[in-house]
Amino acid sequence: MRDQIVKYISKLVSDRSAMPGEIAFAAQDDVITAEGDPRLAKLAADVLSRLTCLGMAAARPSLPFADFLVARAPEGVSCIVPRDTETRTFLHDIPFLRRGELAGDPEAAIARLLGSRKGVIVEGVGIVASGALTVEQAYINWSSVFHSTFVTYLRDVLHDGFIVPGEAEAFAAFRIHWLHPLTAEGLSFRTGPLDRPDDILAEIATVGRYTVERGLVDSFFGNISCRSGEVVYISQTAASLDALAGCIDPVPMDNSSTFGITASSELLAHRRIYELSTAATILHGHPRFAVVMSMECEETRCGVTDCWKDCDRVRFLGDTPVVAGEIGAGGLAKRVPPVIVGPRRAVVYGHGVFTAGDKDFAEAFRAMVEVENWCREEYFRRLDGMGAAAVE
């Protein structure tokens, strides 16, 4: 398991979500193994020893947003409730421990919270997340909490401004130093049409890796497909987009085989897009600013309370349509295909972005970059318009 630990420490560094040097993982087989920052490694191992699970990740995020969310939370509140679809679905809520609650036996307190949830924020320490069956799962849960706190914090700031001392300065540093320009420049794509299975599998694996490397997805979120004739090649469920070799299912369009039962939960959405359009490729990611901005709804007299599921309106972020719909069979597959046919791009409320290409992945990838860049600019335009000049 040591190789797994090393691999996921490295991933948290390369995706820039955790502070290098402040990352640790622990895993238990018949004995416990822990690696990384010694203080966090001990914490991870101690917590793990109290739980019925295999893996544990403990790391300080590269951004202080989780701590700020804790500091901004009113007294008596003990968890963050994510509003983005993915973490809302899988995490439900994210409990936190304030600094003042860490006296005595902090490992026991963390283990108690992780006994009920997949990840916890420990103020001043970082995010601690468990993996029920694998080290990889601990990484995914850690990364999911990071994604959720990022989205939640940006949304909170947009609505309520800065509240806690140091926030404005930290946010300015994030904006200037942490955020990189998002671009498709420097990437090479195979020119379509793609019709040889080996080429398709290789290109899907390459483009999947691009989405991770360029920060269009966190964790394992997202999926990717290519249609060739009557077969849809699609990434498998719970597959890491930067490691898709061997994790792509060829699924017949006519459902004559159930071999694709392991395909992405969004297979139905992909298939319907192909049925309704001439698209040959589809890319789905969860770029963070698009997720944040998709939830900025100006409607003031609306009776819908479950916006993720029940909103039937089509809104727009620039020229990109925004629709509601939950994951898998939860409505997204019904609402996305009709609106993506024309613009070849669509945003799902609180969830992420779908883009399509007529020939190859270059068009779909660039479209996703454009959507995210538009949302990023619009976010800061609105934030700056609030008078939060301190962020500059």
Add this chain to the structure above:
Amino acid sequence: MLRVDLAERRAWTEEIPQELLHGYLGGRGLGVRLMREYHGLDPFDPAMPIIFAVGPLCGTQAPTAARLTVISRSPLTGTIYDCSAGGRFAWRLKAAGVDLLSITGRSASPVALRVTPGVAEIIDVPHLRGKSVHETVAAFAGEGSVAAIGPAGENGVLFANIMMGEGNSVGRGGLGAVMGAKGLKAVVVNGDRSVAIADRERFDTARQDVIRLFRASPVIFGELGIAEYGTPALVDLMRQRRMAPTENFRRTIFEESGNYSGPAIRRDFHAKKDGCYGCPIQCKKSTPLGEHLPEYETVSHFGALNGIASLSAIVRSNTLCNELGMDTISAAATLSAWGEARGRFPDGEEVQRLLSDIAFRRGDGELLAMGSRRAAESLGRPELSMSVKGLELPAYDPRGAYGMALAYCTSNRGGCHLRAYPISHEILRKPIATDRFSFSGKARIIAIAEDTNAAVDSLVACKFSFFGATLEEYAELLSATTGVDYSPQSLKEIGSRIYLTERYYNCANGFSVKDDVLPQRFHAEAGSSGEGIEVPAVDRARFDEELQKYYRIRGLTPEGKFPDRDFLLRCP
């Protein structure tokens, strides 16, 4: 709980101690706990109880929780035994005001037990002797939900099932024979009592969370998932993974399996959705006339394992087993072992004739009714029984999934795929994919999954729920229902207690490391490699190493036993 003594024709109620409810939840856990004084008895001893136990979520709208567990000691394996079943029986038993029904004693002539709120009657049913399950259920039409045995149970077939009137079975370990040995032909339950929910808002939120996760799961509600095609959705996948047991596990691919895939069954039999009471998944499939269509394990074992490609023959074999009250996996696997021993696997027609012979113990059926291990030993070819602890292996070849290989052996009820259900992560990628050709971490993973599933079987919920949901959501449902706070961790700790209790009983009955072994074929012969997938034999030394890790994780000795005799004394 309702206790019934068939010998004295007496029924009475007792309170279940709160300590046991908290410590074992219900269903499998509670039943296993109540076997503490009986686990050493012979399965056919009149004093051996057969226990029907619902879980704390039964009667609520918790998804897939209208289930119960039946617990006793298996005459096939000699182990403690439980099996979870759906349908409507559990829900109606709960509505009759009964959480647990424990039946002991023996009636000299066939009887049925009728349970309604406040009333339990033992009625003589000599006219039902030898009747099929369908005929028996029909005899109680309009009286409630029925759990019955067929001729196989009456005649002591060691893999006889108890069949629910709705077509669900209490399968595998021969609890139908235990019921038959008591002279109990059927149990009929009905009632109208409702279940109180301590915190309705919390319950509704948790329920919505579960449904959202079901919708997000491709295995459950995906367009190729089990809601659409039932478990035969796995046929194509197992073929592609080259781990479909074929011709008594001599090969791991059956070229004609497409004949009985999920889409083929839908096309040829116009399959429609069917399922357990209140279940949103409806994974069972039936014909427009209501004939129940076979599950994955059944199509694969009556198909590939016996080299039969005819879907109609497979469906007929399934229906016959349901009518006679026999387990399809053990029946098909026993026929396959016998077929290899004689040098020819039975064809579809011969299978059907033999199934009847087994149920009525005629001709070759007398031998085959004992299951593959006893039959193969009797034929001087013990190595041909593809079983662990005498329970025939289902349709997941262990050479194609090493966690499955380990889990078959650590299972407390013998070669069963459902105790740890590693197919979930090794094949279906839920909740996360693991390397199916690696033992790394599998000892811990299997132990965790066994604990989790022991809790699931005690709630009692369907394991298919956990292709989407987790114990997080079900702990919420339980807390909201009972008003007592549970967490996934506390449920897994309860699951561990249940699992170790079962293991303790088995050890007390002589089981040890010598029984936690795969048939030698899996260590000596490779599977069917091809299409870029190598299926080597399972490395015995590596397997043993992982098994020893498992023992250490469980706190057992290298012999797979308990280091002291006080384990039960430390449990509530």
